[in-house]
Amino acid sequence: MITLNVNGTQRQVDATPDTPLLWVLRDNLGLTSVKYTCGIAQCGICTVLLDGEAVRSCAISIDEAAGGEVTTIEGLAEDHPVKIAWIEKQVPQCGYCQPGIMLQTVDFLNRVEKPSDQEIIDAMDDVICRCGSHPRIKEAIVQAAELSAGKRG
Ligand code: FES
Ligand code: FES
Numbered sequence: 001m002i003t004l005n006v007n008g009t010q011r012q013v014d015a016t017p018d019t020p021l022l023w024v025l026r027d028n029l030g031l032t033s034v035k036y037t038c039g040i041a042q043c044g045i046c047t048v049l050l051d052g053e054a055v056r057s058c059a060i061s062i063d064e065a066a067g068g069e070v071t072t073i074e075g076l077a078e079d080h081p082v083k084i085a086w087i088e089k090q091v092p093q094c095g096y097c098q099p100g101i102m103l104q105t106v107d108f109l110n111r112v113e114k115p116s117d118q119e120i121i122d123a124m125d126d127v128i129c130r131c132g133s134h135p136r137i138k139e140a141i142v143q144a145a146e147l148s149a150g151k152r153g
Helices: 021-028 081-088 098-111 117-123 134-152
Strands: 002-006 009-013 047-050 053-056 069-071
Touching (some): 098 117, 098 134
Antiparallel strands (some): 047 053, 047 069
């Protein structure tokens, strides 16, 4: 058994230590917002936060994640600026990629409070939306940054 802290709750997981975090989140804990796509840390769609930093859950073992705080999109507050901006800008098309891209955005905006257009493009370069929602993603990131600035005062 391995204990994981997921979305603020301690969860006991019956899996071998080298099991990718992605599979445990989906199959053991039922958090199916975490999506499998490439499986080799190339597309960014399985992204979750580990201690606030974006990580590819297909490429990190539960042994590596144990002891840290894992956050999936379910653990992000409903009034989080990223969630509000994503809704207001109607970003998703099929929606498959969005949880991972939103969590990558949370990490990005924690590090860069007022990103330039180019910084946004660079930060989202390694998360792939096959529906072509990147123009709306960029708009939503600008709005989320403004909302976050408003919250900070
Ligand atoms: S599924 Fe993990 S980066 Fe693509
Ligand atoms: S919204 Fe469909 S893959 Fe991104």
